[in-house]
Amino acid sequence: MSKNKIRPGVYLYPMPVSLIGANVNGKPNFNTLAWINAVDYKPPLFAISSYETHHTNIGIKENGTFSINIPSEGMVEVADYVGLVSGKEIDKSEVFEVFYGDLKTAPMITHAPINMECKLLKTIATKELTGTEKGQEIFIGEVINAYADDYYIKNEIPDISSVKPFVFSIDNNYWKIGEHLGRAFSIGENYKND
Numbered sequence: 001m002s003k004n005k006i007r008p009g010v011y012l013y014p015m016p017v018s019l020i021g022a023n024v025n026g027k028p029n030f031n032t033l034a035w036i037n038a039v040d041y042k043p044p045l046f047a048i049s050s051y052e053t054h055h056t057n058i059g060i061k062e063n064g065t066f067s068i069n070i071p072s073e074g075m076v077e078v079a080d081y082v083g084l085v086s087g088k089e090i091d092k093s094e095v096f097e098v099f100y101g102d103l104k105t106a107p108m109i110t111h112a113p114i115n116m117e118c119k120l121l122k123t124i125a126t127k128e129l130t131g132t133e134k135g136q137e138i139f140i141g142e143v144i145n146a147y148a149d150d151y152y153i154k155n156e157i158p159d160i161s162s163v164k165p166f167v168f169s170i171d172n173n174y175w176k177i178g179e180h181l182g183r184a185f186s187i188g189e190n191y192k193n194d
Helices: 055-063 073-084 126-130
Strands: 018-024 027-033 036-040 045-051 065-070 114-125 136-148 166-169 173-176
Touching: 018 045, 018 055, 027 045, 027 055, 027 073, 045 055, 045 065, 045 114, 055 065, 055 114, 055 136, 065 136, 073 173, 114 126, 126 136
Parallel strands: none
Antiparallel strands: 018 027, 018 065, 036 045, 045 136, 065 114, 114 136, 166 173
């Protein structure tokens, strides 16, 4: 087998789809992002990367808060829609039924299986790192509270088979989650390098 050199890229397969919420000028606004990553477990930290011109970024910086909402596969059309249109031209405040938690300025989607309200800890502009004219803004936030309906909880945490999240692939497609392969931190115990 020979490896082919391919162009450098962010080939992280797959990427979880999330709906990022922020109040912009006092109104809820949402953007669909797959550029999201868990950073730490204790405290729970996430990093989201959003192009600097996205309308939601204004609210994140204005309020110092944002929400991460995990949509189910049944929400794929509306999730794609809020990523296609900009809050600069379309009022997205009525697209979802929203609620607020302790932070008061991080709108969360009532019908999303999992919601996390986050306090902004740090903003990093990638153009400052790369010297380019435009770029992404990376927001690192701490999860202050998380929410899920009883239906989605199993053993006190969200259950992937009930949540039914969907993922994005770098070739611009959405995918359902596949079958269970094995238990992490366990399946490798029987591996033998012969």
